Amino acid sequence: MAEFINFYVIPGFILGSIYALGAIGITLTFGILRFANFAHGEIMTLGVYFTWSLIQLTDLHPLVVMPVAMVLTIMVSLGIDKMFYKPLRAAPVIMLVIASFGMMLMVRSLIQFFWNVQLKTVNPGISMPIIIDDWLRIAPKHIWIILGAVILMFGVHYLLAYTKIGKAMRAMSDSPELARLTGIDTEKVVRTTWIIGAGLACAAGVFLAIDTQVETQMGFRLLLPMFGAAILGGVGRPYGAMVGGLVIGLAEELSTYHWIGDAALLNPSYKQGVAFAIMVLILLWRPSGLFKGKVF
Amino acid sequence: MSVLELKSLVGGYGDTQILHGVFMHVDPGEIVVIIGPNGAGKSTAMKAVFGLLNLSEGQVLLAGDDITNTPPEQVVRQGICYVPQTSNIFPSLSVQENLEMGAFVRQDDYQPRIAEIYDLFPPLAEKRKQAAGTLSGGQRQMVAMGKAMMLEPKILLLDEPTAGLSPKFRGEIFSIVKTVHGTGTPILMVEQNAKQALGIADRGYVLVDGKNRFEGTGEALLNDPEVAEMFLGGGKQTADASIGPGEA
Amino acid sequence: MDQLYGYGLYLVSLLTMGGIFAVVALGLNVQWGFAGLFNAGIAGFFGIGAYTAAILTTAPSAKNLGGYEMPYVVGFLAAMGISGIIAYFVGKICLRLRSDYLAIATIGIAEIARLIFKGETWATNGPRGIAEVPKPFETWPEPWNQLAFLALVLSFVAVIYWLVERARRSPWGRVMTAIRENETAVKAAGKNVETFRMEGFVIGCMIMALGGALMAHYLKFVDPNTADPLLGTFLIWVMLIVGGSANNKGAILGAFLIWTIWSASEILTSRLPAELAIKTAYIRIFLIGLALQFFLQRYPQGILPERRPAVQGDDNRSQKPK
Numbered sequence: 093m094a095e096f097i098n099f100y101v102i103p104g105f106i107l108g109s110i111y112a113l114g115a116i117g118i119t120l121t122f123g124i125l126r127f128a129n130f131a132h133g134e135i136m137t138l139g140v141y142f143t144w145s146l147i148q149l150t151d152l153h154p155l156v157v158m159p160v161a162m163v164l165t166i167m168v169s170l171g172i173d174k175m176f177y178k179p180l181r182a183a184p185v186i187m188l189v190i191a192s193f194g195m196m197l198m199v200r201s202l203i204q205f206f207w208n209v210q211l212k213t214v215n216p217g218i219s220m221p222i223i224i225d226d227w228l229r230i231a232p233k234h235i236w237i238i239l240g241a242v243i244l245m246f247g248v249h250y251l252l253a254y255t256k257i258g259k260a261m262r263a264m265s266d267s268p269e270l271a272r273l274t275g276i277d278t279e280k281v282v283r284t285t286w287i288i289g290a291g292l293a294c295a296a297g298v299f300l301a302i303d304t305q306v307e308t309q310m311g312f313r314l315l316l317p318m319f320g321a322a323i324l325g326g327v328g329r330p331y332g333a334m335v336g337g338l339v340i341g342l343a344e345e346l347s348t349y350h351w352i353g354d355a356a357l358l359n360p361s362y363k364q365g366v367a368f369a370i371m372v373l374i375l376l377w378r379p380s381g382l383f384k385g386k387v388f
Numbered sequence: 389m390s391v392l393e394l395k396s397l398v399g400g401y402g403d404t405q406i407l408h409g410v411f412m413h414v415d416p417g418e419i420v421v422i423i424g425p426n427g428a429g430k431s432t433a434m435k436a437v438f439g440l441l442n443l444s445e446g447q448v449l450l451a452g453d454d455i456t457n458t459p460p461e462q463v464v465r466q467g468i469c470y471v472p473q474t475s476n477i478f479p480s481l482s483v484q485e486n487l488e489m490g491a492f493v494r495q496d497d498y499q500p501r502i503a504e505i506y507d508l509f510p511p512l513a514e515k516r517k518q519a520a521g522t523l524s525g526g527q528r529q530m531v532a533m534g535k536a537m538m539l540e541p542k543i544l545l546l547d548e549p550t551a552g553l554s555p556k557f558r559g560e561i562f563s564i565v566k567t568v569h570g571t572g573t574p575i576l577m578v579e580q581n582a583k584q585a586l587g588i589a590d591r592g593y594v595l596v597d598g599k600n601r602f603e604g605t606g607e608a609l610l611n612d613p614e615v616a617e618m619f620l621g622g623g624k625q626t627a628d629a630s631i632g633p634g635e636a
Numbered sequence: 637m638d639q640l641y642g643y644g645l646y647l648v649s650l651l652t653m654g655g656i657f658a659v660v661a662l663g664l665n666v667q668w669g670f671a672g673l674f675n676a677g678i679a680g681f682f683g684i685g686a687y688t689a690a691i692l693t694t695a696p697s698a699k700n701l702g703g704y705e706m707p708y709v710v711g712f713l714a715a716m717g718i719s720g721i722i723a724y725f726v727g728k729i730c731l732r733l734r735s736d737y738l739a740i741a742t743i744g745i746a747e748i749a750r751l752i753f754k755g756e757t758w759a760t761n762g763p764r765g766i767a768e769v770p771k772p773f774e775t776w777p778e779p780w781n782q783l784a785f786l787a788l789v790l791s792f793v794a795v796i797y798w799l800v801e802r803a804r805r806s807p808w809g810r811v812m813t814a815i816r817e818n819e820t821a822v823k824a825a826g827k828n829v830e831t832f833r834m835e836g837f838v839i840g841c842m843i844m845a846l847g848g849a850l851m852a853h854y855l856k857f858v859d860p861n862t863a864d865p866l867l868g869t870f871l872i873w874v875m876l877i878v879g880g881s882a883n884n885k886g887a888i889l890g891a892f893l894i895w896t897i898w899s900a901s902e903i904l905t906s907r908l909p910a911e912l913a914i915k916t917a918y919i920r921i922f923l924i925g926l927a928l929q930f931f932l933q934r935y936p937q938g939i940l941p942e943r944r945p946a947v948q949g950d951d952n953r954s955q956k957p958k
Contacts, residue, residue, distance in 0.1 A: 128736035130676070130743070179933045186674055186735050190873065191932055193676060193739075197870050198925035205918040256492070259481065263489045266478040273438070273472065274535070275464030275493040312866070316747060319740045361755045368744040375729050375737065387733060 094227040100349045101342070106234050106303055108341025109241035113296035114314055115321035115333035116248060117289025123265035123328025123386060124285045127188040131172070132293060132318065133311030134199035139165040139294025140301045140310065141207050144214050154214045154298055155236060162294045169290035170283060172199075196312070204308050212306040214298070237299045244295055245334055248288065252330060257284050265328040265386075313364070317344070320367035324374050326385020335382060340367050389452050390415050391543045391574050392468070397436050398445035406432045408598040410446070412576075414543060419565070419575045421606065423582040424595035425618070430578040431473070433595065434545050437576075438470045439463050451542060465493050469536035470545040476532040479521025483512050486520050486531050490538030498538060505534040508567060525553060526560040533568050544568065546577040550584075562588055586610050594618075641779075648782045650899055651892070655789035656850045658891035661875045662796050662884060663843030669882035669942070670804065670812040671836030673731075674739040678844055678872050680746025683863025684722065685715035685845025686852040687753060687760060690769045693853075700766050701759035708772060712849050719845030720838045727837045731830055738837075746863065753860040765859025769852050789850060793888065796843060801884050812836060813882075813944065867921070871898065874928045880938030889940060898924070 114136060121129045142164045146157035176195060180187045221229040251258040257280065264271040264281045272278050293311075300310060321340050325332020344366045347358040358366070379387045390413040400406035406429045414420045422430045435441050437448050439460045448456045450466055458466070469490075478486050487505055491498040506513035509530040515523060520531045529549055536544055549565065550558040562584055569575050569588075579585035586592050589606035594615055602615055609615050660682060667673040675681075689711035696703025706714075726745055730738040753760050760766065773784035803809050814822045815829055823829055852858045862868075871894060879890020898920070905916040931938060 122736070128740055130739070176929050176933075183932075183936065186672070187932055187936065189674055189736055189739055190877070191929060193873065194870065194925045194928040194932075197866055198922050198929075200866075201918040201921035201925070205915055205922070208914075256488070259485050259488060260492060263478040263481055263485075266480050267475050270472065270475055270478065271489075273460050273464070273470055274489055275461055275539070276489060277461070277492070316740075316744050319744075323737075323740075359755065362748075362751055364751065365748050368741075368748060371744065372729055372741070375733070375741075379733055379737075 094229075096349065098227075098229045100345050102230060102234065104342035104345035105338065106237055106299075106341070107345060108338035109238055110296045110300050110303075110337075111314065111317045111321050111341045112334040112337025113241055113244060113292045113299070114318040115325070115337045116245075116330045117293050118318050119322040119325065119327055119330055119333040119385070120261065120265070120285050121289055122322060124261060124268070125177070125188070125282060126268070127185045127192065128319065129289075130189065130192045130315065131195035131199055132192075132289065133313070133315035134196050134203070135165060135169055135290055135311070136293040136297035136300075136314060137203055137308060137311035138168060138199055139290070140214070140297040140306050141203055142294070143298050143301070144207070144212050144306055147214055154302055155240065158295060158298050161298065162291045165294040166287050166290045169286045173282070173286050200308060200312070207308070209308050214301045214306055233302050237303060240295065240299060244292060248292070248330055251288070257281065261285060316364060316371075317341070317367035320371040323371050323379075323385075324381055326381030326383035327387070329381065329383040329385040332381055332383030332385055340370055343367075343370060390449070391418075391451055392437065392576065393449040394433065394437065394446070395449070396446040397433060397443055397448070399436055399441055399443035400432065401441055405444075406598050407436060407443075407446075409600075410436075410595065410598065411600055412593055414574050414576050417572060417574055418590040419569050419577065419588060421582075421585045421589040421592040422576070422578045422595060423580075423585065423592060423609075424601070428595040429598040430595055431547050432598075434470070434547055434576065434578055437463075437545060438468065464539065467539065467542035468545060469539055469541040469543075471532045471536050471547065471549065473547040473549075473551050477520045477528055477535065480519055482517050483520050483523070483531055484516040486535050487538055490535035494539065501538055501540065505537060508537075508571065509534055509564075525557055526564070529561050529564055533564060537568060537571070537573065541573065543574045543576060546575060548578050548580055550579065550581055558584060583610070645779060645782065648779065648786050650896060652782070652786045652789050652854060653899070654892040654895040655786070655793050656847050656854065657872065657875060657895050658793045658888045659789075659796055659850065660844050660847035660872050661879070661887040661891040662793070662800050663840045663847065664872055664876050665840075665882065665884055665887040666800060666803075666836050666843065667840035668876060669884075669887070670809060670816075671833050671840075672735065672816040673833060673837055673840075674735040675742045675837075675840065676739040676869060677742030677744070677746030677749075679863045679866070679868035680742065680749040681719045681723065681841045681844040682848035682851070682868060683746070683749050683753060683858075683860075684719045685848025686858045686862050687766070687848075688715040688718050688845070689849035690766045690852045690858045691759070693770050694766060694768060695770075697761075697766075697768070699764070700757075700761040702766065708770075708853070711853075712846060715845040715849040716842040719848075720842040723838045723841035724834070727834045731833045731837065743869075746869065750860050750863050753863060760860075763860055765857060765862075767857050769856045769858065771853050771856050774856075785854060789854070792846070792850065796846075797884055797888065800843075804884065808832070808835075870921075870928075871895075871924070874924055876938075877928060877931050877936075878938055880940035880942065881936075882942035883938070883940045886938050886940035890938065893939075894924070 118129060118132050139161050142161035143154055143157055146160055147154060150157060172195060176191050177188055180191055219232050221231045223229050252262060260276045260281050261284060263276060264278060297311060317340050321336035322333050324339060325336030344363045347366045348356045348360045348363065351357045374381060392414040394410055394412040397407045397410040410433050422433065424430050432441065436443055439458045443457055447454055450468060455463060455466055478489060487502050511527055512530055512534060520528065523531065550561045553561065558581055565575065566588055577585065586606040586609050591604065592606050592609045593600060594602040602609060602612065660678065664675060664678060667675050691702040692704050692706045692714055693708060693711040694702045695705055726741055730741045754763055772788055773781045776784060811822065811827055811832055815832060819829055851862065875890035875894045876887050878894060880886020901920050905913050908916060
């Protein structure tokens with residue numbers, strides 16, 4: 093039992109909160125700008141590399157420099173929107189999907205150019221896990237990650253439920269046309285969407301980097317689980333994305349538990365397939381997702 | 389001076405010209421109805437006011453100011469609110485949030501206005517926390533119009549508020565329109581149900597093929613045999629048709 | 637003279653690879669140009685084709701599944717068949733939804749295909765890949781073997797071009813165009829839009845797999861990088877968008893053009909010092925991406941814009957024998 097919780101459930105929650113943070117940006121962009129943003133994973137990677145560089149410069153803890161990295165990531169994201177997505181807003185949405193697909197490779201190649209492909213780490217050193225009641229082991233970095241994710245998710249909740257711009261985001265996700273007719277400043281809503289999406293993507297990336305390592309494909313690896321989480325939760329439903337992220341993170345970790353016999357149920361190298369399988373099932377069974385999102 | 393004046397509007401979507409010279413005006417406190425056969429350009433004329441299509445000729449004047457081809461987000465700020473025919477509420481937002489969004493461009497405290505809207509439509513007050521998408525058809529129209537009224541517009545444009553509703557609900561909608569009008573807001577409305585609409589209207593316009601065909605007071609149009617024949621289901625029936633929102 | 641011979645061989649290899657990409661780009665044109673479908677997993681279907689052909693046609697080996705030594709034709713047909721079946725299931729799930737979902741699902745399929753190529757060592761020899769895939773005409777003397785293979789690839793391009801062009805001009809192709817223009821109207825006319833999309837998607841994926849099979853024979857080798865999910869897919873997209881969506885000649889032109897730029901710039905940068913050469917490789921990807929964005933914004937029609945078959949009604953009448 094201890095093994096199950098320590099090595100499967102807790103890592104599942106960690107991974108799940110990282111997916112959840114990333115998926116919020118995907119689902120908001122999908123709902124408000126109406127396109128599946130393939131570059132979201134690379135924005136996440138970019139945030140991690142900003143963090144890494146800031147640590148090299150300042151020698152501070154990753155979570156301390158993270159806010160600065162978030163600001164940098166947000167600025168890049170807004171720049172990309174202005175240069176590459178905004179000119180295509182009047183075009184069929186699928187053009188935006190293609191543009192974001194191209195952007196995915198462009199951002200990645202720039203990361204590889206500036207930071208090269210060697211593995212890096214942002215981990216401030218190994219720390220002993222905290223042992224509770226003689227069996228529950230949890231690493232301090234995991235406590236930080238979960239705490240950070242919870243704070244950010246409450247922040248998103250506050251914004252969407254209580255602020256004018258947050259409500260306008262939900263309104264535009266419901267109907268962009270009516271939002272415009274109502275006089276909602278749609279460009280401001282779009283900017284806010286990028287700010288939240290990029291900020292959370294950076295945070296999710298840094299959490300993943302603290303948990304594992306820094307490498308140029310880390311964001312891309314998260315793309316499928318994040319899309320899966322967004323679709324599972326319902327497109328345009330940020331709370332759905334949070335739940336979807338947790339479900340997929342847990343499912344991925346639990347799929348490798350030795351449920352039957354001694355061998356892992358699923359070969360860990362196929363973990364990524366779990367998100368895909370969940371996505372396929374939800375598309376078959378209920379394309380609007382758990383929280384009744386949009387179906388385009 | 390008229391609240392809204394349309395002068396010789398010519399325009400359409402892309403290469404398709406729909407309006408070929410439309411004239412119209414709405415005076416303070418009026419309900420004006422646009423009727424006409426399908427494809428006559430009724431909704432298009434209204435969309436032209438709201439900057440939703442490009443006019444190649446003509447002028448739109450709001451209280452004397454030229455607002456021709458102003459984009460919708462600006463038109464709203466100038467004091468025209470428009471309730472589209474379909475998807476005219478934000479279904480996942482609560483009733484209260486829909487009203488708040490209606491006031492998006494307001495910088496001042498709009499809470500008193502929300503209270504006024506609830507006074508106008510008491511059923512909404514009870515359901516203020518409920519998602520607007522879960523309300524009945526009539527209540528959705530209350531939300532849609534209440535949301536449009538949040539800006540205390542100089543004029544309200546309604547695009548076929550009764551489209552697709554059964555006769556019973558139509559009556560409900562027309563009484564909502566009358567309620568809104570009772571606050572003194574002038575209304576320009578496109579309607580398919582010519583008889584009922586003319587019954588509550590001060591004046592009406594009949595558009596055919598993108599041009600004015602007839603105009604007059606609601607009553608005059610109802611009694612015009614030619615109009616009756618064209619749009620009111622044949623002249624014979626009109627004579628004994630009882631008219632007005634009371635019908636439903 | 638030797639140098640000239642070397643350039644000649646390079647030109648042959650350039651044209652051969654360009655031709656293989658032209659096949660794949662024609663497949664994508666059926667999906668995107670005709671049916672308006674976004675396939676983000678081209679590399680996956682390409683890889684499925686390459687592995688299927690390799691496994692079926694190679695000599696026995698202890699390292700991987702295979703050793704069936706089947707004729708090439710069987711390999712080609714099986715590659716197309718398997719890819720088509722997988723495409724059918726993906727289409728079944730996603731085609732009723734908007735193209736974004738198809739994009740997500742296809743990128744997922746490509747990722748999973750790559751995991752399988754890498755992970756199922758018993759069948760694919762894992763990351764080391766399958767070697768000694770037979771190559772048509774390989775027993776012929778140099779350079780005739782290369783030239784003959786080029787001729788084979790180019791004849792594949794020609795035949796597929798001819799078939800796809802015919803399809804585009806046929807009533808089927810016109811319905812496809814109509815669906816992109818006004819889906820509602822086509823539905824109202826009683827056509828089953830989903831079936832048409834499915835046909836476009838499956839046929840496109842089969843053509844892509846054929847391209848993969850050709851590549852396996854040409855390189856005599858497949859490994860999981862044959863199906864690099866991003867770069868492969870991305871290059872094909874750039875080829876089609878730059879060449880001209882919905883124009884089959886544009887797809888072919890784009891394939892040769894982009895491949896020439898890609899390959900020539902690789903040769904140029906490979907002369908740089910090693911560290912710089914690696915860095916410039918990333919810049920090449922970035923610049924190709926920038927070219928894609930430029931075309932999307934400024935010339936979404938590409939170099940050779942779509943040319944519509946004559947207006948339906950008139951055309952029908954003039955073609956029908958009286």
